[in-house]
Structures are given as structure tokens and as C-alpha cells.
Amino acid sequence: MENLVNIFVKSIFIDNMVFAYFLGMCSYLAVSKTVKTSVGLGLAVVFVLGITVPVDYLLHNFVLREGALAWLSPKFAEVDLSFLSFIMFIAIIASMVQLVEMIVEKFAPALYSSLGIFLPLIAVNCAILGGSLFMQERDYNSIAEATSFGLGSGLGFFLAIIGIAAIREKIRYSDIPAPLRGLGITFIITGLMGLAFMSFMGIKI
Amino acid sequence: MSEKEPLFSPKNRKLIFNPLSKDNPITVQVLGICSALAVTVKMKPAFVMALSVMVVLASANVIVSLLRNTIPNRIRIIVQLVIIALLVILVDQVLKAYVYDVSKQLSVFVGLIITNCIIMGRLEAFALGNKPWPSFLDGIGNAAGYGLILMIVAFFRELFGSGSIFGFQIIPDVWYIKNGGFYENNGLMVLSPMALITVGIIIWVHRSKNRDLIEKK
Numbered sequence: 055m056e057n058l059v060n061i062f063v064k065s066i067f068i069d070n071m072v073f074a075y076f077l078g079m080c081s082y083l084a085v086s087k088t089v090k091t092s093v094g095l096g097l098a099v100v101f102v103l104g105i106t107v108p109v110d111y112l113l114h115n116f117v118l119r120e121g122a123l124a125w126l127s128p129k130f131a132e133v134d135l136s137f138l139s140f141i142m143f144i145a146i147i148a149s150m151v152q153l154v155e156m157i158v159e160k161f162a163p164a165l166y167s168s169l170g171i172f173l174p175l176i177a178v179n180c181a182i183l184g185g186s187l188f189m190q191e192r193d194y195n196s197i198a199e200a201t202s203f204g205l206g207s208g209l210g211f212f213l214a215i216i217g218i219a220a221i222r223e224k225i226r227y228s229d230i231p232a233p234l235r236g237l238g239i240t241f242i243i244t245g246l247m248g249l250a251f252m253s254f255m256g257i258k259i
Numbered sequence: 260m261s262e263k264e265p266l267f268s269p270k271n272r273k274l275i276f277n278p279l280s281k282d283n284p285i286t287v288q289v290l291g292i293c294s295a296l297a298v299t300v301k302m303k304p305a306f307v308m309a310l311s312v313m314v315v316l317a318s319a320n321v322i323v324s325l326l327r328n329t330i331p332n333r334i335r336i337i338v339q340l341v342i343i344a345l346l347v348i349l350v351d352q353v354l355k356a357y358v359y360d361v362s363k364q365l366s367v368f369v370g371l372i373i374t375n376c377i378i379m380g381r382l383e384a385f386a387l388g389n390k391p392w393p394s395f396l397d398g399i400g401n402a403a404g405y406g407l408i409l410m411i412v413a414f415f416r417e418l419f420g421s422g423s424i425f426g427f428q429i430i431p432d433v434w435y436i437k438n439g440g441f442y443e444n445n446g447l448m449v450l451s452p453m454a455l456i457t458v459g460i461i462i463w464v465h466r467s468k469n470r471d472l473i474e475k476k
Contacts, residue, residue: 241459248452
């Protein structure tokens with residue numbers, strides 16, 4: 055149990071998707087103009103990551119990795135399908151996003167219309183595929199660990215996008231040099247936020 | 260576009276050279292930032308990354324452009340993802356076979372070419388509506404624009420962070436404090452936030468040279 059909490063906290067603060075690995079930058083920059091839409095996108099990312107990472111974990115451990123097919127029959131024990139992992143992961147992610155899109159459209163039409171094009175684009179959000187690939191690389195021991203990693207990374211993205219959206223709403227009133235306006239200043243603020251998040255790196259858990 | 264148009268007509272040349280500056284995928288179109296920043300600590304991985312993106316983008320553009328009249332509109336995203344994923348798997352296997360150390364350094368970021376927004380963005384915006392040859396040029400041009408920014412960022416980060424360029428030591432050894440000199444590498448440049456700030460400054464310089472790119476209030 056302690057282990058799960060550690061992974062959760064670590065993936066929110068120390069290995070933050072946005073500040074430590076720059077994943078999900080595209081939607082992070084594009085959607086963070088107002089707090090309201092960024093809350094919607096953040097929640098969608100938490101949800102999708104929380105589902106796809108465990109599903110991809112099962113896929114990785116029971117189908118793709120070397121010797122994973124041994125449960126089917128001993129003669130498959132040497133089959134290594136891990137070169138297929140990119141295409142399988144992206145297929146799972148795309149279908150999950152489709153599912154989330156249908157659910158949101160049915161139960162929260164207002165959120166659906168405010169997210170607009172960005173909901174389908176979660177499928178190509180690097181943070182989602184990155185979550186699955188990091189899960190594969192770090193070799194978590196159980197599905198519970200993979201789930202807490204997925205939810206933690208999603209929450210990290212959520213925090214980051216809400217933080218930058220709040221700052222961008224305020225910064226509209228300040229006098230920034232014209233060439234730096236918009237994209238440029240957002241990059242620099244993100245860099246400074248990343249520096250602040252690095253102070254968590256000293257924490258040993 | 261007529262059949263007899265020369266291969267490098269002014270229009271086609273524009274496809275290659277516009278993305279280098281005026282229509283740069285990173286600083287103007289805001290595409291493909293995720294991977295651009297993470298691989299720029301050293302120049303060598305950045306170069307390999309830019310090359311891989313170029314291969315994937317140019318071939319994906321050509322394939323999608325050849326198939327553009329047969330892909331049903333409703334499922335085009337998944338078709339595009341499958342095409343990109345196939346190409347990325349090929350690139351990944353080649354990298355693992357020939358430059359294993361770089362492939363280890365790039366770790367998950369080779370896989371993340373699949374979700375690199377440049378590729379999806381160019382497929383959607385260009386290849387779906389154009390013939391194969393212009394699409395090929397568009398792919399090369401955009402990947403070159405992406406690579407250019409990658410190399411600039413990596414140049415500064417490697418020079419100040421490790422004192423070398425492409426792995427060759429530039430700052431003389433005797434300058435370092437540990438050898439009795441006065442110089443110390445700037446450890447901050449190796450850390451990830453400095454990549455963001457470097458790109459921010461590149462955007463600043465770029466936009467003050469091209470004033471028409473400045474965003475309206």
C-alpha cells in the first residue's frame with residue numbers, strides 16, 4: 055500500500071509529465087487560455103490515463119513481452135512481440151478516447167462542446183502514449199502499481215495545465231514586449247514553473 | 260496543378276523553405292513541442308531524432324497522399340495513426356540495430372514520434388488534400404524546420420551545459436576549475452526547464468525579426 059502511495063506522489067510531483075518530460079505539451083499550450091476549458095481537458099486526461107495505462111499493462115504482460123504468451127501454451131514461451139507494442143498501445147488509446155468521447159457527449163454536452171476538437175486529439179496527446187511507454191520501460195510489478203502511476207501522471211498534467219491557465223488569465227493584463235506576447239512568454243513561464251517543480255526532486259520516497 | 264509543372268517550381272520550393280522560418284512548425288505552428296524539448300540535451304540525439312522525424316513525416320505524407328481518395332473521412336484519424344505507427348516501428352528497429360546507444364538515450368521518445376503533433380498536423384492540413392510530390396516536399400520542409408530548432412536548442416544546451424559540440428570538447432580542459440582554471444559548466448542548461456526557456460528566447464528573437472508574426476492582444 056505504501057508503495058502505491060509512493061508511486062502516486064512521485065508521478066504527480068517528481069516525474070511530472072509536463073515539467074519533467076515535456077509530454078502533452080501541444081494540448082497544454084493550445085488549451086490553456088482559460089481555466090474552465092483546461093479543467094475539462096485535465097479531467098479527460100486523468101480519466102483516459104487512468105484507464106489506458108492498466109489496460110496496456112495487461113496487454114504488455116500477457117501478450118507482448120518476451121515469454122508472455124507462455125500462459126497460452128508452453129510452445130509460445132519464446133515468442134517476443136514487443137516490437138508490436140507501439141501499434142497495439144495506440145490502438146487501445148484511440149479506442150478508449152472514442153469511448154470517453156461518446157460518454158462525455160451523452161452525459162455532459164456542455165463540456166463536450168467546450169472541449170471541441172481537443173477531445174479526439176487526446177488520442178494524439180503525447181502524455182497518454184508516454185504514460186504507457188514509461189509504464190513499459192519502468193516495469194511495474196502489479197496492475198495496482200500501474201494504475202496508481204497512470205492516475206498520478208494524469209493528476210500531474212491536470213495540476214500543470216490549471217496552473218498555467220490561471221497564470222495566463224492574469225498575464226493578459228501585463229505589459230509584455232510585443233514579440234514575446236502569447237507563445238513566447240508561455241514557454242518561459244512553463245520553464246520557470248518547471249524550475250519550481252524541480253525542488254521536489256530532492257524528496258526521497 | 261498541371262502534370263507538366265517542373266519538380267522544383269517556385270511553388271514547390273516555397274513548400275520546402277517556408278517552414279524553415281516564416282511558417283516554422285515549432286515556433287509558429289506550435290506543433291511537435293513535446294519531443295523537441297526532451298531530446299535536446301546533446302546534439303547527437305537531437306540530430307538522430309530530427310532525421311527520424313524527417314523519414315517518418317515524408318513517408319507518411321506520401322502514403323496518406325496516395326491513399327487520400329480512398330480513406331473514408333470518419334475513420335481517417337485511426338488510419339493515419341496506423342500508418343504512422345508502422346513507420347515509427349520501422350525507424351525504431353533500424354535505430355536499435357545501428358545506433359543502439361542513441362536509441363537508448365532517446366528511450367520512449369522514438370515511440371512518441373507517433374503522437375508528435377507535427378506529423379498528424381501536416382497529414383491533416385496538407386497531405387489529405389495534395390498530390391504525393393508536393394506532400395513529400397512539405398514533409399521534408401517541415402521536418403527540416405523542426406530539426407533546425409532542435410539543433411539550435413541542442414547547440415546552446417550542449418555548449419553551455421557540457422562544454423562540447425557533437426561530443427567534441429570545445430571548452431579547453433585547462434579552463435575548468437578542477438584543473439586550476441576559472442570555468443565551470445552551467446548545470447542548469449542540462450536540466451529540462453532550460454529547454455523551454457531557450458525556445459522562449461528563440462521565439463522572441465524570431466518574432467522581433469518577423470514583426471508580422473507577433474500575436475494580437
